[in-house]
Amino acid sequence: MKEEKQHQNQQHHHLRRIIMISNKKFTRPTIYLILLVLSYTLGYLCASTSTTTTKQKITSSTLTTSIANNPPIASAATDDVTSDSDHFRFLTRCADPISSKLVRKTILDRVFNGTSPFNEFPPPHIKSLLRPKRIKGWGSKGAVFENLIRKVKPRTIIEVGTFLGASAIHMAELTRGLGLRTQILCVDDFRGWPGFRDRFKDIQMVNGDLMLMYQFMQNVVYSNATKSVLPIPFSTGSALEKLCEWGVLGDLVEVDAGHDFHSAWSDINRAYKILRPGGVMFGHDYFTSADERGVRRAVNLFAQVKGLRVQVDGQHWVIDSA
Ligand SMILES: C[S@@+](CC[C@H](N)C(=O)[O-])C[C@H]1O[C@@H](n2cnc3c(N)ncnc32)[C@H](O)[C@@H]1O
Numbered sequence: 001m002k003e004e005k006q007h008q009n010q011q012h013h014h015l016r017r018i019i020m021i022s023n024k025k026f027t028r029p030t031i032y033l034i035l036l037v038l039s040y041t042l043g044y045l046c047a048s049t050s051t052t053t054t055k056q057k058i059t060s061s062t063l064t065t066s067i068a069n070n071p072p073i074a075s076a077a078t079d080d081v082t083s084d085s086d087h088f089r090f091l092t093r094c095a096d097p098i099s100s101k102l103v104r105k106t107i108l109d110r111v112f113n114g115t116s117p118f119n120e121f122p123p124p125h126i127k128s129l130l131r132p133k134r135i136k137g138w139g140s141k142g143a144v145f146e147n148l149i150r151k152v153k154p155r156t157i158i159e160v161g162t163f164l165g166a167s168a169i170h171m172a173e174l175t176r177g178l179g180l181r182t183q184i185l186c187v188d189d190f191r192g193w194p195g196f197r198d199r200f201k202d203i204q205m206v207n208g209d210l211m212l213m214y215q216f217m218q219n220v221v222y223s224n225a226t227k228s229v230l231p232i233p234f235s236t237g238s239a240l241e242k243l244c245e246w247g248v249l250g251d252l253v254e255v256d257a258g259h260d261f262h263s264a265w266s267d268i269n270r271a272y273k274i275l276r277p278g279g280v281m282f283g284h285d286y287f288t289s290a291d292e293r294g295v296r297r298a299v300n301l302f303a304q305v306k307g308l309r310v311q312v313d314g315q316h317w318v319i320d321s322a
Pocket residue numbers: 136137138139140160161162163164165166167168187188189190191192193234235236237256257258263
């Protein structure tokens with residue numbers, strides 16, 4: 001107790017000395033000014049620390065609520081790394097668009113070592129595994145295809161999700177009929193989905209490898225569309241990133257690959273990056289209940305984030321960037 005009292009006395013003494021020295025060296029207004037600057041600096045430091053902490057604590061549920069209440073502006077949603085809209089960022093900035101005349105050659109060079117995959121197709125050891133024609137799709141001949149092709153007159157179409165080529169071949173026939181010189185790029189890993197052969201037993205499997213891409217190519221050969229259709233046989237994520245990097249943009253981009261929310265969300269965001277300004281992006285399954293309406297939720301959220309309007313054409317959704 002005694003020691004503590006002594007310590008307090010010492011401290012008071014010390015403080016008095018400081019004040020006395022201060023009084024000698026500084027005038028009262030100067031001291032007030034110093035105190036003001038110190039408290040301002042302290043306040044500023046505290047505020048910036050607490051903002052960072054709040055940002056880190058934002059959860060996905062608050063994010064959804066905040067979007068519902070305050071639809072973000074496109075630039076804010078895509079440019080601010082530290083903001084709560086980080087989920088909306090798809091980082092890549094695309095290269096300057098190449099001319100549509102160079103699209104086919106670019107894909108042949110970059111993906112197929114400069115040779116058409118249709119040369120000498122089918123290889124002899126595969127021929128017996130294919131049917132001359134096996135085309136099956138879903139909503140693949142909907143009115144939306146003709147409506148959009150007539151409207152946009154596309155030089156390049158990028159299809160994300162092709163399967164056996166029903167919609168791609170339909171678009172090739174439509175563009176040919178309209179006298180357009182359109183190149184159609186078909187992004188698909190040609191794996192279908194686990195268990196798809198329950199309904200497509202006739203698509204052969206060799207040592208676990210599916211003949212889906214070969215059957216798609218055979219369908220393109222059968223339809224006499226090898227000059228206008230090219231496969232890009234990779235996952236949608238990696239293929240769309242590369243198209244963006246190479247400056248390969250589409251006037252029309254159709255999204256019809258994975259139908260769960262996360263796949264559709266990622267594909268739509270990436271697809272929009274490679275849409276030529278003024279082009280149209282569209283896709284199937286806006287109304288189907290598959291994957292808990294994953295496509296519909298992704299399309300609506302995307303349109304909300306970007307401030308775009310979703311139109312409906314039959315079973316298809318359409319977003320016109322013009
Ligand atoms: C519904 S089908 C496409 C149907 C086609 N658009 C039509 O109407 O004829 C979906 C296709 O997307 C492909 N796919 C799904 N997820 C994919 C992914 N992550 N990467 C590449 N292809 C994918 C599947 O292989 C399948 O062929």
